[in-house]
Amino acid sequence: MGRGILNAGPSSWIAAVATAAPASFRGAHAVLLTSGHLSSRASANSLLRAAPSPSACALILRLMLLHRLRPDHISLSFSLHSCARAVVPTTTTRNPLTALFRSLALRLGHARDVYVANAAVSSYFAASDVASADRLFAEVSDDVADVVTWTTMVTGHANASNLEQARRLFDAMPERNVVSWNAMLGAYASAGMLSEARELFDAMPERNAATWSSMLTGLVLSGRCGEALRVFADMVRGGAVPNEPALVSVVSACAQLRSLEHGAWVHAYAEQELQGAMSVILASAIIGMYGKCGGIRSAVRVFAAMPLRNVYSWNAMIAGLAMNGGERQALSLLWKMQMAGIQPNDITFIGLLSACSHSGLVNEGRRLFDSMIEDFRIQPVQQHYGLMVDLIGRSGRVREAMFFIKSMPVEPHPGLWGALASACKMHGEVELGEEVAKKLIELEPRHGSRYILLSNLYGSANRWDDMAFVRKILKRRKVPKGTGNAVNCDLVLVYNMVTDLTVCLFLAWFLQTRDFVLRSSELATLAAIFHFSGTKPSYLGVQKSPPSLALCPATNNCVSTSEEISDSNHYAPPWNYNPKDGRRGKPITKEEAMKELIEVVTKTKPDNFTPHIVDKTDDYIRVEYGSPIFGFVDDVEFWFPPGNKPLVQYRSASRSGFIDFNANKKRVKELRLALEKKGWASESNF
Structure with a gap:
């Protein structure tokens, strides 16, 4: 492929550049081609640096050789870097132009130049050619490799999931800089190895914004959001200025913790530090945080103040309204976002369908589902199907929900059957619910909540013997009962309602149907099972900015x-x-x-x-x-x-x-x- 390009005639070069290069680059390059000469190696290197693809670099190198402009180490490093940036459109992982540029570097005597070597190592890792990267590194590690080469090797092996080799290289580095430390820290954080990441973080001689960002992102992705907030507080107290990824991570931590107070503080801090120049990504994350924490008015204010919005901004606003009682407003945003020139995506319709599910708008949900497929050409995924099953089932149309599942063009996820079984229990459709629950147990015999669902279904119908039998099977098979998630939580949006009403209705039903008086020890056991005492909130006390007591969560308690x-x-x-x-x-x-x-x-x-x-x-x-x-x-x-x-x-x-x-x-x-x-x-x- 590469030699064919280099041997092509001038008309072929122009055609290739016209199709491969963007307009700005194409115009400059056409001038050079029509003028018949390159003025200098510097002008050629400038074009190489701006070249949008390895093919364009190959054309420029060909032109340089024709005009007797010998490519130097800068020319070849730019060309190899273009290979590292390129997506290889072949069935193999190797980009053939990488080998071509490397062979040219060998012929011209630049193979052991540190810039050329670093670019080549990067291009090999970008093509997942770890073996070639290791061979090249072995050739240059003794006398040519610098801290950039070593750091590239650490990052490359980390991205290839070779963390042990990445750590060996890191430990063997003759010298390190903050980028080297960040490479290893980021590798541990991305892999969820937070203990190793924290140990490295504490040992770092210096930190920059990327250091803190890697640590925060790793903590949030691992669900350690409280620790992430403490790390962010240490960062601010230490005088470090967070970058945008760090702010997005800490906003996500606040959202996961449902901590409106902390989220509002981070929002205020971001506005102060960025002086109102907040990116669309960060603003969208803040909108999502306010929606999850119940601060929907604040979410609306942030959304209204955004000078530019993308699909993520609209999706965050739709989801926030759907979660906070603004279902009708959420549905109206579909038309408004189209008027703003933003096309909805699959996430948009997850938010819209959840709004319908929250408010029982079955007909609106059906129209949206059909419009998603027919008007927007978006193929539904399991979450869309799950929301539709939940919507139809909650309305009492469980037979219709059953037909919907059976008519799906894809194999339904067990979570869809779980949503249907829950709807059957809710509406007293014991016979259908029993059929669905047994199917669930066949699909997932090691999923304890499926047995519990069937057991509870029997209990709702006063079939105590069947209920006891299912519990015995659960115990005999030693099936883990799980962590308490709802049966359909893996697909349908969880409504964040472990409700007191459910508990109280359960107790009223239990006392009425069993007709006995609980002793104090039994009451204590029930209290322990349901954890009625709760956990002391961390935000109690007088808040500092502004001085006041804490705001309420979005709940009505x-x-x-x-x-x-x-x-x-x-x-x-x-x-x-x-x-x-x-x-x-x-x-x-x-x-x-x-x-x-x-x-x-x-x-x-x-x-x-x-x-x-x-x-x-x-x-x-x-x-x-x-x-x-x-x-x-x-x-x-x-x-x-x-x-x-x-x-x-x-x-x-x-x-x-x-x-x-x-x-x-x-x-x-x-x-x-x-x-x-x-x-x-x-x-x-x-």
Whole structure:
């Protein structure tokens, strides 16, 4: 191939350049060809550097030789680098022009030049030709190779999944720079070897933005998002300025943790550091984070402020609206993004179909699914099919969902059958559900949740003997029960609702159907199984910027004075312990108000939840309210903000579940009524 190009006539060169080169390069090169000569080696090297393909480099080298311009080491290094950048359109991995350029370097005496050697090593690794790269490195490692050569070898072996060889090369390097360290660190981080990555990270003599970015990305990809936030905090405290990949990684960590507070802080930090010049990628990640954390208004503001949007921006906005009750708005964005000149992709329709699934819009979902295939020529994948099965099944049309699965042109994933089985259980279609669940067990006999699904299906139909039989099979086969994920979580978007309602309905059904009274030890066992106490949130306490109590998550089990007054689900007004129209004879001090508040808190037990004061300072109190039977724990905070205003801010939130049946609002109301008897008042009616 290469010699054919070099031996071609001038008309063939022009035709090749016209098809291979972009317009800017094509124009400059056509001038050289029509003029009949190259002015200098420097001008030829400039063209080689800008050449878009190895073929274009071959044409320029041919022209140089015809005009007796001897290619130098720069000419050949540019040509070899073009091979490293090129995608090889052949059935083999080797680019034949790499060998051609190497042979030319040998003939011209440049084979042992360090720039030529480095470019050749890169081109071999780019073509997955590890053996040739190793042979060349062995030839030059003693006297020619520099730190770039060694680093290229480390990176190449790491990309080829040869981490042990990459580490041996790294340890053998005669000298290292920060790029070398980053190459090895990035290899460990990408492979999920976080212990090795952290050890290397801590041992580094110096770090740059790429170092921190590699560490953050590795932590986030491995699910260690809390640690990623701590590393980011260390980075900021140390004065390092994060690059865009680092910011995208830490925003992703906030999204996975559902930490709106941390996400908002990172957003503010990014705007300050970048001075508003935020890239589309970072802005889209921030929109996605706000959507997952329940800050949909903030997501809309970021989206509206973007001067340029791509398909990822629109997808993030659609998914955020779908997750936060804006299903109709999400559907309207399909038309708006088309008007903006952005064509939807498969991810767009995952967001749109999930919006339909959330709100039960079966007909709209069907139209979208058909439009995706017919109008946009997008072939559905398992996630699209899974969402359709979930949508149709949740609406009660389980037979229709069954027909949909059987009519699929591809083999359905077991998750689709799981979604259908769950719908059957939900709507009492025991016979069909039994058939589907048994099929699931045949498909995945080592998947414990499939047995549990069938067992629960029998339980919903009061078929206790069948339920017990399935449990015995599960135990006898020693099938692992899994980690508690829903049956269809591998395909259908999980609705983030491990719900209190489900738990309460289960308990009501269990007590009613079994007709017995649980002993305290049995109640404790149930509480332990369901983990009703929850985990203490990490964001409790007075926030630093701005000083306030934490905002509420997107769930309906929290009230806070820090929320916006327009948020009727979460906002609660502060209390005034020296109101102007109060019944006090004279104002009281903050210390006296603190004593009155503690007295009311300890004596008031809304819903029989017992208060325990676990944290107290001069201006802050945190109380854990525990339920007497199941051990539910709610965190209630009170804060006396600095200043002359006699106000108390507060926040009451449940640790478990996503709804609280207004327990937190009732608690706040009872406390307020008790405080009003002492002369306190609310800033407005609640």
